[in-house]
Amino acid sequence: MTSIEVSKIEAFAQALRTKLSREASVVTAASDKYQESIARWSVAAEMQAAIIVFPDIAEDVSEVVNFAVKNHIELAVCGGGHATSGSSSSEGGICIDLSRFNEVAVRPKESIVYAGGGALWGDVDKAAAEHGLAVVGGTVNTTGVGGLTLGGGYGYLIGEYGLVIDNLLEVTIVLADGKIVRATALKEPSLFWAIRGAGASFGVVLGFTFLAHRLDHPVWGGALVIAIHELDKVVAFANEFFQISDPKSALMWGFKALTPDTFAIVAAVFYNGPEPLGTALFDPLLKLQLLANSTQNRSYWSMNTLLNEDLRSGQRRSMKGSAFFAPLDLEFAKQCLHDFRGLISEIPDAESSIMVFEFLPFHKVISIPQNATAFSNRGAYGNLLWIMSWTQVKHDEHIRQWTRDMSSKANTEFQKCKRIWYDDGVTQYGVGEYVNYDGLATGGPQAFGSNYLALSYYKKKYDPNNVFSKGPKILPINDEDSTRFEIM
Ligand SMILES: Cc1cc2nc3c(=O)[nH]c(=O)nc-3n(C[C@H](O)[C@H](O)[C@H](O)COP(=O)(O)OP(=O)(O)OC[C@H]3O[C@@H](n4cnc5c(N)ncnc54)[C@H](O)[C@@H]3O)c2cc1C
Incomplete structure (x- = not known):
């Protein structure tokens, strides 16, 4: 698959237009809609696609896939546009932008929610909440249902209900031969197996059907900013928290620079239940020196908007993940902070970056065998994540390489522990890197x-x-x- 020669772009775009419904849009660099059409959550993931198509109906998507295949043109698919690897962008090829496939429909009696392949989690959270329901979804609800689901999907509710894919009942997908297929556990089971974890490599998903769960009460949660000298107590608490592993709870914490030389611990805490139970569980954290505390009763939807502002689009960003076993070693956490400080003192432009340890209860996730879905990161461990942010192009390569180095260092540690400790039938097969934390760029x-x-x-x-070659x-x-x- 190749890019389109610049001199041929308009002719290709014209040929494509004749195959699509009247409502579909075809955008090229000649259009004033071009810049917004190639925009992504990370500015560093934007590429100069030759043609961007906004399909309006399923058949439009089939036509674009057939056209790209016939003309040997690289194809990218964009859902919510949050991948930092560039996997939803194309340099010189065709991009299918699914933003018009953003319908969300709720069947309250059956606790079922349908979301279009280009819907955002915010759309789903809101629509489900109107019926006292919730779907396991992302913790930053500006992200796309498409990419997040197809890579597996972690969120605040995984302790009770498993990953996003563990709640997926059906997809409608356009395959590489242009056919539109419905896949469930019974119909096209091997395809349904593959798309749950490696979905971006198998087709264009037009719609997802999820099992939703009753959630008609406020949850308790919020964000904390904790003084950095409390690190040893935070690590001790987090290890204890993982040990208890209350399925209704979730904890993510990490490091953030308040200024290029002042660092703090930031945390998101969550409890799916009444405030007294939430505050009792997190009491040791709440007693530390807090620089900010937004915990309160709130809706599940509001919980998923908590980090939206800090993680808004418009910067150059890179994401990279790894994993850790609990008990998390305090010395390892200190080393992570030391390395993170080092990078930010070297490149102050990266000061709004964060590093995160996810302590999400994993028992429900590992109750499903590693080979039950293509997703391969089930395990009795937590994800580790660097979300790097900066503004100047000149830092791109250095920051990306630094993040890869950090992730690979953490992964070496992870693999060592895995060999020594785990034999529960699932964890030993866990890869220790979530593809959606831009393991998408890995082999x-x-x-x-x-x-x-x-x-x-x-x-x-x-x-x-x-044809779908942009993922791992x-x-x-x-x-x-x-x-x-x-x-x-
Ligand atoms: C701020 C932020 C917060 C995040 N929080 C979470 C979280 O809480 N939980 C979690 O699990 N992950 C989280 N992630 C990671 C997230 O899962 C990935 O970034 C994911 O790729 C986002 O999906 P998207 O549709 O927005 O991205 P896109 O860039 O549009 O797509 C990512 C990949 O999926 C493919 N794709 C997207 N939609 C479709 C579709 N309908 N059919 C076929 N292929 C498709 C694209 O081609 C691309 O390869 C977060 C990421 C960010 C940036």
């Missing part, structure tokens, strides 16, 4: 571990020419491995 075997062989087999079945590299299986897979 398939690393991102999918023991599930990679099956993915590679299904890739050959559903997308043998690798999943190559169609070769004949020898194919036979090996079939007899397994």
